Amino acid sequence: MSTQPILQVRDLKVHFDIKTSSLWPWAPSLALKAVDGVSLDLYPGETLGVVGESGCGKSTFARALIGLVKSRAGSIKWQGQELLELDHHGWREIRKDIQMIFQDPLASLNPRMTIGDIIAEPLRTFYPRLNKQEVTDKVKTMMMKVGLLPNVINRYPHEFSGGQCQRIGIARALILEPKLVICDEPVSALDVSIQAQVVNLLKSLQKEMGLSLIFIAHDLSVVKHISDRVMVMYLGNQVELGQGKALYADPKHPYTKALMSAVPIPDPDIERNKTIQLLEGDLPSPINPPSGCVFRTRCPIAVASCAEQRPTLQGEPRHAVACPRVA
Amino acid sequence: MITNKPNSEAVSRFATQLQEAPAEVEGRSLWQDARRRFMHNKAAMISLITLSVIILLCLFGSQLGDFTYDDIDWNAMQIAPDTASGHFFGTDSLGRDLFVRTLVGGQISLMVGVLGALVAIVIGTLYGAMAGFIGGRTDSFMMRTLEILNSFPFMFFVILLVTFFGRNIMLIFIAIGAVSWLDMARIVRGQTLSLKSKEFIEAAHVCGVSTWAIITRHIVPNVLGIVVVYATLLVPSMILFESFLSYLGLGVQEPMTSWGALLNEGSKTMEVAPWQLLFPAGFLVTTLFCFNFVGDGLRDALDPKDR
Numbered sequence: 001m002s003t004q005p006i007l008q009v010r011d012l013k014v015h016f017d018i019k020t021s022s023l024w025p026w027a028p029s030l031a032l033k034a035v036d037g038v039s040l041d042l043y044p045g046e047t048l049g050v051v052g053e054s055g056c057g058k059s060t061f062a063r064a065l066i067g068l069v070k071s072r073a074g075s076i077k078w079q080g081q082e083l084l085e086l087d088h089h090g091w092r093e094i095r096k097d098i099q100m101i102f103q104d105p106l107a108s109l110n111p112r113m114t115i116g117d118i119i120a121e122p123l124r125t126f127y128p129r130l131n132k133q134e135v136t137d138k139v140k141t142m143m144m145k146v147g148l149l150p151n152v153i154n155r156y157p158h159e160f161s162g163g164q165c166q167r168i169g170i171a172r173a174l175i176l177e178p179k180l181v182i183c184d185e186p187v188s189a190l191d192v193s194i195q196a197q198v199v200n201l202l203k204s205l206q207k208e209m210g211l212s213l214i215f216i217a218h219d220l221s222v223v224k225h226i227s228d229r230v231m232v233m234y235l236g237n238q239v240e241l242g243q244g245k246a247l248y249a250d251p252k253h254p255y256t257k258a259l260m261s262a263v264p265i266p267d268p269d270i271e272r273n274k275t276i277q278l279l280e281g282d283l284p285s286p287i288n289p290p291s292g293c294v295f296r297t298r299c300p301i302a303v304a305s306c307a308e309q310r311p312t313l314q315g316e317p318r319h320a321v322a323c324p325r326v327a
Numbered sequence: 328m329i330t331n332k333p334n335s336e337a338v339s340r341f342a343t344q345l346q347e348a349p350a351e352v353e354g355r356s357l358w359q360d361a362r363r364r365f366m367h368n369k370a371a372m373i374s375l376i377t378l379s380v381i382i383l384l385c386l387f388g389s390q391l392g393d394f395t396y397d398d399i400d401w402n403a404m405q406i407a408p409d410t411a412s413g414h415f416f417g418t419d420s421l422g423r424d425l426f427v428r429t430l431v432g433g434q435i436s437l438m439v440g441v442l443g444a445l446v447a448i449v450i451g452t453l454y455g456a457m458a459g460f461i462g463g464r465t466d467s468f469m470m471r472t473l474e475i476l477n478s479f480p481f482m483f484f485v486i487l488l489v490t491f492f493g494r495n496i497m498l499i500f501i502a503i504g505a506v507s508w509l510d511m512a513r514i515v516r517g518q519t520l521s522l523k524s525k526e527f528i529e530a531a532h533v534c535g536v537s538t539w540a541i542i543t544r545h546i547v548p549n550v551l552g553i554v555v556v557y558a559t560l561l562v563p564s565m566i567l568f569e570s571f572l573s574y575l576g577l578g579v580q581e582p583m584t585s586w587g588a589l590l591n592e593g594s595k596t597m598e599v600a601p602w603q604l605l606f607p608a609g610f611l612v613t614t615l616f617c618f619n620f621v622g623d624g625l626r627d628a629l630d631p632k633d634r
Contacts, residue, residue: 066533068533091535092535095533095534095535096535099534100529100533102526102529102530103526104526107525107526108526108527108529108530109527109530110531110545110548111357111527111549112356112357112358112548112549113544114354114356115354121531121534122534122535125534125535125537125540126535150351151351151352152351152352153351154353154354155352155353155354155355156354156356156357158357159355172530
């Protein structure tokens with residue numbers, strides 16, 4: 001990991017404005033803080049897993065990275081180039097390098113297009129000079145790579161199963177040979193055996209093409225299987241970031257500990273005697289998050305000083321945690 | 328393993344067959360599925376055939392008669408239908424052949440209907456898709472413009488046009504064209520708004536597809552189902568509208584005619600010469616029924632979940 005990071009994110013904030021019901025136009029507008037200060041480095045060929053419960057801002061983070069939602073503040077540097085200052089045309093060039101795989105395999109494919117057209121769409125957009133035969137050849141090669149028979153090129157998405165649809169989505173994302181692929185819960189809509197196939201496919205393609213992956217999931221064991229490093233998010237903040245093995249073996253942040261203890265263990269004897277560390281209370285509203293550490297309202301080891309200052313990631317880069325009480 | 332040997336052999340043979348299969352498998356698109364469902368709908372198919380017959384008759388049938396639509400047969404004023412004289416549907420009070428007049432009137436009526444629907448499809452779909460997809464201030468502006476047009480009293484508009492420019496069928500086309508796309512634009516905008524948040528649109532964004540290409544390649548094909556259904560149901564309402572205008576005397580200019588104008592004349596002599604009312608009315612009613620059945624059939628075929 002001595003190379004330069006290809007993606008540097010610094011203090012990224014994504015806020016959504018909420019319309020207030022107040023009659024006065026000068027009333028302060030509310031903002032939903034979906035992502036509130038996330039920083040990370042991503043190295044070439046690396047897989048970064050992002051985990052956290054529903055509504056913690058994982059997907060919004062991914063969408064902000066690829067420019068589908070507007071970021072409020074911070075910086076995203078792609079190979080040294082600031083993405084947040086790019087205009088429409090600048091983004092278009094970046095799209096060749098950063099692609100995305102979506103959560104719902106069927107919904108991410110246009111039902112009126114054949115899968116050949118779907119996979120070829122990025123090619124047609126970026127290389128309009130390619131003739132029909134070249135496009136078809138490239139599409140067929142890509143289909144072979146993701147494990148689809150090339151003779152189904154003229155079929156429509158509704159004629160495929162969920163796992164096959166996700167393979168089509170992967171083929172579309174990879175046909176431009178990007179450097180980074182953002183996977184937004186790519187396997188959560190699939191059943192377990194298909195999940196394994198798709199994850200292993202992603203892994204082998206990553207090795208073959210030298211991709212970096214940002215892999216978002218709420219299934220901790222899938223993330224453990226695929227990730228080099230893992231980032232844990234809670235309410236738009238990162239609470240822990242570290243190498244997968246270290247983080248899974250020794251979770252430090254109280255939230256990560258609770259999250260890890262909820263993972264079922266495939267052994268009934270251990271599972272029966274296991275104590276799950278339950279968190280008190282509910283997820284606070286991201287419109288009005290707690291002051292200081294956002295986790296303090298549910299934290300078993302919180303003290304009064306936690307309300308004062310927002311903790312930042314501390315510790316060595318191998319395993320950093322945003323909690324002064326355990327770092 | 329539970330599977331016995333011959334079974335697994337068969338499976339592996341099948342697998343190699345699949346691998347080696349050189350022919351590309353043709354997929355069946357949603358359109359093809361819809362066509363198959365439509366073909367199985369008896370009422371819709373019968374209506375479609377009847378409709379084709381009526382349209383063909385209107386287009387070419389007038390050549391079958393011995394008369395043109397403005398020929399006056401001085402020997403046969405207001406005579407009842409009879410084959411010997413060549414007046415299959417009888418004549419009107421001026422001795423003009425009703426068979427030819429009904430078919431020529433049908434040309435005008437159908438043209439108004441189809442043209443209105445066509446304008447609605449082209450302008451309405453693009454306008455609605457653009458407003459819905461671009462959103463924000465553009466959307467507000469486009470929709471307010473549409474509401475202003477929609478709030479314009481339509482009858483007043485037509486009467487104004489007719490008084491200024493005289494009676495002309497072109498004016499009817501313009502008037503109908505100006506209003507027919509408004510509802511269509513609203514429907515398409517609503518559909519676009521729901522499509523906009525779908526993941527395949529986001530995927531197209533990520534692939535760098537331009538806004539115009541997203542609208543034409545992704546949005547329009549997906550709203551086309553609803554557009555087609557609505558357009559089929561729009562045709563009869565346009566025909567009725569033209570009939571209404573012609574009945575009021577705002578439509579076509581004599582000696583040209585339309586179904587509405589024929590109905591108007593026929594209703595005056597209903598008691599003495601009922602055929603003058605019944606033949607055009609029969610054609611009009613059949614056409615309207617057929618369009619509605621075809622529209623229903625299309626809706627069922629394109630949207631099997633909504634039954």
